[in-house]
Each structure stands twice: as C-alpha cells, then as structure tokens.
Amino acid sequence: MALTRKQRRGVLVGSGVAILAVAVGLVLWALGDTLVFFYTPSQAQEKQLGPGQRFRLGGLVAEGSVERGDGTLIRFTVTDTAQEMSVVFAGVLPDLFREGQGVVTEGKLNAEGVFEADTVLAKHDENYMPREVADALKEQGLWQHGGDEQ
Amino acid sequence: MVAEVGHYALVLALAIAIAQSLVPLFGAHRGDGQLMRVGDTAALVQFALVLLAFFALMHAFVTSDFSVSNVWENSHSAKPMLYKVTGVWGNHEGSMVLWVLILAFFGACVSMFGGNLPDTLRARVLSMQGLISVAFLLFIIVTSNPFVRLDPAPVDGRGLNPILQDPALAFHPPFLYAGYVGFSMAFSFALAALIEGRVDAAWARWVRPWTLVAWMCLTLGIAMGSWWAYYELGWGGWWFWDPVENASFMPWLAGTALLHSAIVVEKREALKVWTILLAILTFSLSLIGTFLVRSGVLTSVHAFAVDPERGVFILVIMCLFIGGAFTLFAWRAPSLRSGGLFAPISREGGLILNNLFLTVGCATVLFGTLYPLVLEAVAGTKSSVGPPFFNLTFVPLMIPLLALVPLGPFLAWKRADLGAALQRLWVAAAISLGVAAIAGYAKFGGPVLAPFGIALGVWLIAGAFSDIAFRSKFGRETLGVAARRAFGLPRSAWGMAIAHAGLGVAIIGIVAVSAWRVEKIAVIKPGETMEVAGFELQFEGVVPRQGPNYNDEVGIFTARRDGNAFARLESAKRIYAVRQMPTTEAAIYTFWTGDLYVVIGDGSEQGRTVRAYYNPFAPFIWIGAVIMFLGGAVSLTDRRYRIGAPKRARHAAATGGA
Numbered sequence: 001m002a003l004t005r006k007q008r009r010g011v012l013v014g015s016g017v018a019i020l021a022v023a024v025g026l027v028l029w030a031l032g033d034t035l036v037f038f039y040t041p042s043q044a045q046e047k048q049l050g051p052g053q054r055f056r057l058g059g060l061v062a063e064g065s066v067e068r069g070d071g072t073l074i075r076f077t078v079t080d081t082a083q084e085m086s087v088v089f090a091g092v093l094p095d096l097f098r099e100g101q102g103v104v105t106e107g108k109l110n111a112e113g114v115f116e117a118d119t120v121l122a123k124h125d126e127n128y129m130p131r132e133v134a135d136a137l138k139e140q141g142l143w144q145h146g147g148d149e150q
Numbered sequence: 151m152v153a154e155v156g157h158y159a160l161v162l163a164l165a166i167a168i169a170q171s172l173v174p175l176f177g178a179h180r181g182d183g184q185l186m187r188v189g190d191t192a193a194l195v196q197f198a199l200v201l202l203a204f205f206a207l208m209h210a211f212v213t214s215d216f217s218v219s220n221v222w223e224n225s226h227s228a229k230p231m232l233y234k235v236t237g238v239w240g241n242h243e244g245s246m247v248l249w250v251l252i253l254a255f256f257g258a259c260v261s262m263f264g265g266n267l268p269d270t271l272r273a274r275v276l277s278m279q280g281l282i283s284v285a286f287l288l289f290i291i292v293t294s295n296p297f298v299r300l301d302p303a304p305v306d307g308r309g310l311n312p313i314l315q316d317p318a319l320a321f322h323p324p325f326l327y328a329g330y331v332g333f334s335m336a337f338s339f340a341l342a343a344l345i346e347g348r349v350d351a352a353w354a355r356w357v358r359p360w361t362l363v364a365w366m367c368l369t370l371g372i373a374m375g376s377w378w379a380y381y382e383l384g385w386g387g388w389w390f391w392d393p394v395e396n397a398s399f400m401p402w403l404a405g406t407a408l409l410h411s412a413i414v415v416e417k418r419e420a421l422k423v424w425t426i427l428l429a430i431l432t433f434s435l436s437l438i439g440t441f442l443v444r445s446g447v448l449t450s451v452h453a454f455a456v457d458p459e460r461g462v463f464i465l466v467i468m469c470l471f472i473g474g475a476f477t478l479f480a481w482r483a484p485s486l487r488s489g490g491l492f493a494p495i496s497r498e499g500g501l502i503l504n505n506l507f508l509t510v511g512c513a514t515v516l517f518g519t520l521y522p523l524v525l526e527a528v529a530g531t532k533s534s535v536g537p538p539f540f541n542l543t544f545v546p547l548m549i550p551l552l553a554l555v556p557l558g559p560f561l562a563w564k565r566a567d568l569g570a571a572l573q574r575l576w577v578a579a580a581i582s583l584g585v586a587a588i589a590g591y592a593k594f595g596g597p598v599l600a601p602f603g604i605a606l607g608v609w610l611i612a613g614a615f616s617d618i619a620f621r622s623k624f625g626r627e628t629l630g631v632a633a634r635r636a637f638g639l640p641r642s643a644w645g646m647a648i649a650h651a652g653l654g655v656a657i658i659g660i661v662a663v664s665a666w667r668v669e670k671i672a673v674i675k676p677g678e679t680m681e682v683a684g685f686e687l688q689f690e691g692v693v694p695r696q697g698p699n700y701n702d703e704v705g706i707f708t709a710r711r712d713g714n715a716f717a718r719l720e721s722a723k724r725i726y727a728v729r730q731m732p733t734t735e736a737a738i739y740t741f742w743t744g745d746l747y748v749v750i751g752d753g754s755e756q757g758r759t760v761r762a763y764y765n766p767f768a769p770f771i772w773i774g775a776v777i778m779f780l781g782g783a784v785s786l787t788d789r790r791y792r793i794g795a796p797k798r799a800r801h802a803a804a805t806g807g808a
Contacts, residue, residue, distance in 0.1 A: 011494040016506050023510045023547060027517055030542035031535075035521075038532035056534060068754045071673050091671055092751040092761050095723075095732040106536075131447075132532045 036106060040136040041078055041085040044115075051109045057085060057117070058104040058133045066099055078103060078115070080136050089117040096123050102133040153218050156206025157297035160247075163199035163254070164287040166192050170257075170280030174273035178345075186269050189276035190261040196283060197258035200251045207247060207296050208238050217303030220244065220296045226309040226728045228699045236320035237310045242444065242460070243296035245323055249440070250286045252324075252331040253279065256360070260335070267356060274342035275335075282334055285467045293460045309728030312700070318378040326371030326398055330436040332364020333405055337433035340426045341475060344482040349426060354416035357429070359791050361412060365405045366782035372398050373775030384734040384749045386669065386763040388771060391537045393448035396519045397439035403512035404432040407505045414501050418563060420492065421502070423483050428505070430475045435512070437468045447523060493565040500558040500566075507551035514543040552606050552657065555650055556613020559643075560620070574620050578612035596666055603661030610654030614647040645785025649778045656774025662744075662767035675757035683764030685746055686710040687719070692750075692758070700726045702735070705750035705758060709739060721750040740769055 038056040039047065049055065057078055065077035072090050076099075079085075087105055097103060097120060107117035121130070170192035177185025207220070211234050216222040224241040225234060233240075239248040257279040264272045290296070314320075339357045343349045375398065380388040389395060408428045414421040442448055445461025492498040518535045525533055556578060560571035586605035593600065619625070621643060622636035668683040676691040690706040702722040709717040719737035726733070739746040744766035751759030 005491065008491070008494060012499075012502060015494075015503065019506045019510050019547070023514055023543065026543040026546060027514055030539050031521070034535065034538040034542065036534050036536060038534060068756075071756070072671050072759050092749065092759050095734055135532075 038104070038132045040080040041083040042080050044085060045083055049109060051111050054106070054108045056104055056106045057087065057115050058102070058130060059136065060133070061097070061099050061101055061103050063099050078105065085115055087115045087117050089120055093120055094123070102129045104130045104133065152206050152209050153215065153297045153299065156203040157295065159199045159203040159206065160287060160291055163196050163203065164284065164291060166196045166199060167280045167283035167287055170196060171277050171284055175277035178270040178273040178277075181270075183269060186273035189273045189280070192280065193254070193257040193261040193276050196280070197254040200247070200254045204238070204247055204251045207244055208235060211235065211238050214307065216305070216307050217299050217301070219298045219300045222300055222304050222307045224307070224310050226307040226699070228728070229310060229315070230698050232317070232320065233310055233315045239323045240310050240314045243290070243294045245327070246286065246290050246294050247296055248324060249327050249331060250283060250290065252327050253283055253286065253334060256332060256335050257283070271342055271346060274345050275338045278338035278341045279334065282338070282471070285471070289463050289467060293463050309726065312724070312726040312729060312731050312733050313382060316378060316382055318374045319382070322371055322374040322378060325367045325374060329364050329368025329371050329405075330401060330439060332360065332367055333401060333433045333436050335360035335364065336408060336429040337475070340429035341478060343426060344478050347482060347485050349415065349422040349486055351416050351419055354412045354425070355790065358409070358412045358416060359786055361405065361409055362782050362786055365402070365409055366779050368398065368402050368405060369775055369782070370779045372402060373772050377772045380768070381736050381738055382733075384736045386667070386747050386749070386761070386765065388663070388768070391518075391540045393519050394443050396515050397442045400512050400515050400519075401432055401435040401439055403508050403515065404428060404435050407508040407512075408432050410501045410504050414498050418492065418498055420488060420498060422486050422488050424505070426483060426486070427479060428509070430479060434472045434475070437471060441465055441468050442519070448519070492563070495561065495568050496566045497558065497561045497563045500554065500561050503554060504551065504558065507547055511544050511547045511551070514547065515540065518543065549606070552610060555610055555653070556616065559617040559646065575613060575616055578609060578616045581612045582606070582609035593666060600661055600665035603665065604658055607654045607658035607661065610657060611651045614651040614654070618644070618647050641788040642785045642790070645781045645788065647781070648784055649781025652774045652777025652781055654774070655770050655777055659767045659770025659774060663765050663771070666766045668764040670762045671759065673754070673757045673759050678757070680760060680762060682746075682762040684711065685764065687748060687760070687762055689758065689760065695722070697724070699728065700724050705760070707737065707748055709746060719746070719748050721748050723750060744768055
C-alpha cells in the first residue's frame, strides 16, 4: 500500500477531522439533555417551570424551616428573601448545611410545586458562598463580599 | 523578623528572576557565553531565595507566629505539628509560594543538570522559566503577600479548615503543583526551540524526562485528591466532574498526549510542530487550571472563599503567556522542518491516533468546564454542566483509545502489519473476553456494558504483559533465555508496560464502582441492623471521643457476613474545636474485591441516619494510579537518559555543545 506523501497526510487529517466531528456531535447531543440551569426561587416562579424539568435551585436556607419527616426525608425552605420555595430531600445533608446559610440543590418540581432535590451541594469552607447564590443575593442588595463570615 | 526576611527574599527573587529572563536571552541572541551563563547562576540564586521565603513562612507556621496575618487566618497553636507544616500550603498565599518554589526548583535543575544542553538552548530555556517566575512572583507580592503582619498580634489563630487536616490532602497540593509546574519545562523548551528555530531528536530526549516527571507527579496528585474526596467527603464518590477536578485532569490529558508525541520526535524526527504545540497547550491548560481554581469563577463543590481581584491578575498572566506563546508559535513554527515519513498503519500512526483521542477528549472536558461561564457571559443565564455531560462525551471518546492501547507497542515504526500485531495479541484478547463472560455471568442483570468495561481493563493489562512476553520471546526460547531477555529489555519498555497495565487496573476499578456500587440509606436505632450488598451492619451506638483538636461522636457498627462478625467499623461526626466546623469521617473496610463504606449522619427521635455503600474494586482506582506512577519511574531510569549526553545531529555540530 504505497501512498504518496499527500495521501498520507490526507489520511491523517481525515482521521483527525473524523474524531473531532464525532466529538462535536457528542457534545451537541449531550448538551441539550444535560445542561442544568440555575434559578433562585423568584426566577423559578417567574419562569413558571413545569414539573419534571430539572434545574438547580439556590438561595438561603430559611431560618427555622428545616424539619425531619419519615425516615431520611428532610424538608426545608429555600429563600432569596423575595420569594421562597419548599424543598424535600431524602438523604444525608452535607456537614456545612445550616439554616440562614447559602445552599444549592439540584432536582425537579413535583406536581404540588414542591422541589424534590436529589442533590444538595456541599462545600468545603464555611465562608464560601456559591457564586450564583452570592450574585442572586447581591441583586436583592442583601449581601456584600465577605459579609457572610461568622 | 523572620517573616520580613521571607518577604525580602521574595522581592529579591523577583529582581533575580527579571535578570534571569532577560540577560541569557540577550546573550543567546548575541552568542555571548558570559551573558548566557548569567542564567545558570540566576536560576540557582532564585531557587535559594524562594526556598528561604518558603522556610520563613514555614517557620512562622511552626512557631505559631500569629502576628503574621496568614498564620492567624490558617493556623492554630493546638494543631498537630504535621498540619502546622502542611498548613503552609493549605491556603491561597502559601500555596502560591509553593507554586513558585517548585517552578524555581525546576529552573535550578536545568542549571545543575543541563550541562549537556547546548549553551544557547539552556540559556533560552532558563530565560523562559525566569519569565514565568517573574509573573507569579509579582502576583504573590502584589496580591497575595503571605508575610503581611498584624498589629497587635492576636493571641491565637483561627485554625486550618478542618477538612484540609488530612494526610492525603496535606501532600496532594505539592504533587499536583509539581505536575502543573513541571509542564512549564516542556513549555520553556518549546519556546526556546521556536526561538532557536530547530527541533530534533536530541531536543525531544531532553524534554521527555521532564515531562515524564511532571506527568508522574500529576498522576499521583490527582489520585491523592480523588482518594481524599472518596474517604473524607463521605459521599462515597471519587470523581464528580467538578470544574476544580477538571482543571487538574485537562493538563493530565494533554500531558499524556505530549509524553507520547515526544517519543515520535525522539525516535523518528516527525510530529515536531505538533509536539511543540502540545507542549504549549499542556502548560496553558495548567495555567487555566490555576486560574479556575484560584479565581473561583466557577461554582465548584471544592471551592474555597476567594478574592476576585486575584482572579483578574491570574487571568492577565494567563492571557499574556498563552497569547505570547501562540504568537511565537504562529510566527516560527512554519520554519521547522519535519522529517520521517510513515504509513498510516505504523507505530507513528498509532501514537497520532492516541494524540487525537486524548486532545479531542481534553477539548470536550474543556468545553464542558467553560460552557457555563460562556453562556453566562453571552446570555446571562446561570447553568451547570455535570457528570451526565462528561459521561456522554468524554467516555465514548476514550473507549476506542483504550481498546487500541495494547496494539500500539506491537506496531513497527514506519510501516506495520496490523494482522501480525493482532495475531500476537490473541491470548490477551481471549483472556479479556473470558473475564467479560465471567463478569457478565456473576453480575447478570446489571448494566450490560459493564462486563465489556472490565474486559477493556483486562485487555490493557494482558496486552502489556503480551508485549513484554513477545519481546523477550517467551514460548519461543527456553524459559531461562526468555527470562534473561526480559531482564535485558530497556527500562522504557518495562515502564510503558507497567504504566499501561496500571491504567488497566484503574479502569477495572472505575467501571466496577460506576456500574455495581450498592447504596443504602436508612434510619436506625442502636441494636438495629441494616443490610447492604449481602453484609449486615449492626449499629452498636454512639460514643463521644476526644482528639487532639476535635471532638468526635463515634458511631460504632459491627459488620457481619453470613452471621460471622468480621469487622468493627467506626464512623464519626467530628467537630473541630477552633472553627466549630463539623466534618464526617467515613468508616471504610477494604477487601481485595471492594470497600464497605459506612457514614453516620444526623440523629433524630427515630434514630440515626446511616449511609452504607459497597464499592466493588474501588481501591483498584488508586492502586492503578500508583502503578502508572511506578511505570513512569521505571521508564525514567532508562539507560538512554543516564548514559551519554545526547548529541545533536551532525549538521549542527558547530553550535552543539557536549
């Protein structure tokens, strides 16, 4: 199989383009299904998201809202101080989950309009505020950088 | 006093680095040996100064000098000594000093061991290293000075973030940084080669060991980080496709590609331009990684509180270096002459395929990591890209690559016979298919693709052994002769086989945990039992216990299989006295075939929430990474790196030094 220099290069470039095309295809296909948007309770209500649509809900855990249900079920309210939304979560909360602190949860609304979270994002540092939550609170004029330290 | 010495040393190091970046470059341009040698001295002095600054900071931590703001914020007198020492890099400022220390160390190595490099190349490499030092020293001095004093000095510190008080995480940053920064060597060599206008086999032979060292460190650093996340965070997971994790994974992918393409330059003098590009890309990804982690622009589960101004500074550094390097590349690369013709089916062709898959895979990771950022800038909507995206894009791209790995070493350079190569691998193929059948039978009804994933791992291991067996003529010579031949094989051949086998081991662990993990959450009272994957866990109760700087609430479990108690597991809720921050300590019992992983949660009237996992073959993931590291180490001891100075090709004998 004697290929000329040009043909050899063609094979190389061709295989490169082919792999890249497959990758682009995979990315476009995957992105439609897996991209998850972040909303605050106000935005979520404004968008009138239907049940079953997956998104991230972020804000502050409302003071006094955390209550335990049957078994591992936990209910709490996420607020951006303008609007709030009830969340249920079955599982173990991260260590740094506290009332009055920022939280990001991922899941979907059920038929009653309650957010069923399957993930509550943990953080490593008690001073860390998820950026989305910080921005959302800044819009409400409630939080400045460094303002959430104990 | 010591802190001031440290601060002064940093400023002096900056001055030296400026000299190091300019003088040798000018000297090389003019062909002035004396000016070029300034680089050697400057690199050593710079390293000594940064080391002094580093020890000054360590002194402040070890002696708990709380008049230094950084120590006050991140240390406490009651902390164990190990964490006082590692606390030096357990914070932003200190970790940047470590970054520059490692950078200066690599520069000093060029100066000390680079005697066989041509003078002009060494001068230019040192100059580029100096330039990177200048940028990061400036960054430390301007935005992140670790030696800022507090007056009056507080009585005690605020303590290190408890989650960082852990042996694996204590040594995770040094290895990770050694990897990140180690790729700066390939970067500097690439820029120096572009300025010189030539790349040859000798150049590749100098670059490869540095890249290999960086790659080894990064492999171990990533593995440590993921191991830590596995047992410390208590979620039972080991990789979350989190932006901070991706930040370290992308340079690893590009670095792995570079490691392979440099072989082609070394052996065949082909792929020169591509290798240079890859060297630039790899370090660029290290810079992007540093930026993503240090600026906090992306929401990460591993994020720490950050200062946005620093992000801007690193962004500027990043743009200058990446932009400058690519400009130089665009300008000079066309003048590099390429040699070494080869057919598509050949060792070269195989390595190109490896590079294509790795770089395209790396590009998908980069895309997934940055997409939310771009979308927010363009559309203003906040979003996140999680594991499902990467599982659908990156993973399918890696499967053909992994399937082709064992084939590569059987292909001859220039032109290879695919049929013959496949024939030599039939034993390996048979073993893998056999294992797939056994796995499919044992886990019947589980994920359909999982047995094939396991087979892929076995294929890599068996393929690596086949390569060694074939080269030493096992089965064709007497056993004694073959064994002698096996011992006589170049270390690089062994290193490659070991590293590929290690990858196989890791793949088995990854596939098994992803496909067959069992998770149970239950609320149980003392005396009650829960069942997970055939194990019975009896909850004995909770007892308090005091540690050096924390208080534990220890949940005690007895683990039984078929009624026989075989282990007592202790998982704790830990409260650190200083920060009053709770953490969870998972209890892990490791078998050969997997981990029993138990985490105690909060209590209520109904009992304690307990999470239990069975993670089949989980330890294989990290054992595999360690084997890959060892493979790299074996390859590093190869004869060709130890014996004799690599000589440049004949037509350049006039400029080449010995």
